[in-house]
Amino acid sequence: xxxxxxxxxxxSASVGDRVTITCRxxxxxxxxxNWYQQKPGKAPKLLIYITSTLQxxxxxxxxGSGSGTDFTLTISSLQPEDFATYYCQQSYSTPxxxxxxxxxxxx
Amino acid sequence: xxxxxxxxxxxxxPSETLSLICTVSGGSISTYYWSWIRQPPGxxxxxxxxxxxxxxxxxxxxxxxxxxxxxxxxxxxxxxxLSSVTAADTAVYYCARAxxxxxxxxxxxxxxxxxxx
Numbered sequence: 001x002x003x004x005x006x007x008x009x010x011x012s013a014s015v016g017d018r019v020t021i022t023c024r025x026x027x028x029x030x031x032x033x034n035w036y037q038q039k040p041g042k043a044p045k046l047l048i049y050i051t052s053t054l055q056x057x058x059x060x061x062x063x064g065s066g067s068g069t070d071f072t073l074t075i076s077s078l079q080p081e082d083f084a085t086y087y088c089q090q091s092y093s094t095p096x097x098x099x100x101x102x103x104x105x106x107x
Numbered sequence: 108x109x110x111x112x113x114x115x116x117x118x119x120x121p122s123e124t125l126s127l128i129c130t131v132s133g134g135s136i137s138t139y140y141w142s143w144i145r146q147p148p149g150x151x152x153x154x155x156x157x158x159x160x161x162x163x164x165x166x167x168x169x170x171x172x173x174x175x176x177x178x179x180x181x182x183x184x185x186x187x188x189l190s191s192v193t194a195a196d197t198a199v200y201y202c203a204r205a206x207x208x209x210x211x212x213x214x215x216x217x218x219x220x221x222x223x224x
Contacts, residue, residue: 032208034211042216043201043216043217044211046212049210050210087152089152089211091208091210094154094167094209095167097154101152
């Protein structure tokens with residue numbers, strides 16, 4: 001299995017801040033890295049797929065980059081609705097695996 | 108707009124079989140990879156496996172000996188069976204639709220299944 005490691009595990013930030021979450025794969029996954037946002041009691045929501053493609057309807061303040069083993073999710077200016085838990089997922093090979101999550105909290 | 112809805116018992120006894128159905132509406136079940144993903148309370152996400160509309164399957168090796176995922180195109184449904192469950196299988200179970208590149212485009216709302224006597 002390909003291990004996915006996110007950092008940090010939790011993050012406190014303020015509205016308007018620029019935030020970056022990192023995801024590292026245990027081996028190269030090319031560009032097969034996806035990002036999800038999950039709010040309490042809700043299903044995850046796809047934000048970005050194949051490293052940097054923004055899912056339809058997702059605000060442009062979200063962006064993704066990287067390749068190989070190192071990837072980032074950036075939120076350019078945090079909004080109140082962005083406080084949630086974020087997961088990365090590799091879809092390079094099965095079993096697909098997720099990072100442990102990054103909980104983004106209000107400072 | 109595609110919608111997915113899980114259904115099944117919320118409580119299963121240890122050693123028994125967990126059975127869930129996912130009903131797909133707003134689109135055909137043909138094409139795509141129909142998946143199950145679970146999330147233990149307060150924990151992260153675990154991919155269980157998928158069934159392609161043709162019936163071919165791919166399971167997480169950690170669960171492979173206990174999992175069966177199948178599709179019923181006539182009902183626009185797919186299902187999950189997980190045998191010999193223990194308390195460690197207590198989780199919110201999500202059904203989902205994934206594309207060929209493996210990202211999950213649509214999710215069900217999730218259903219909590221508790222394993223307890």
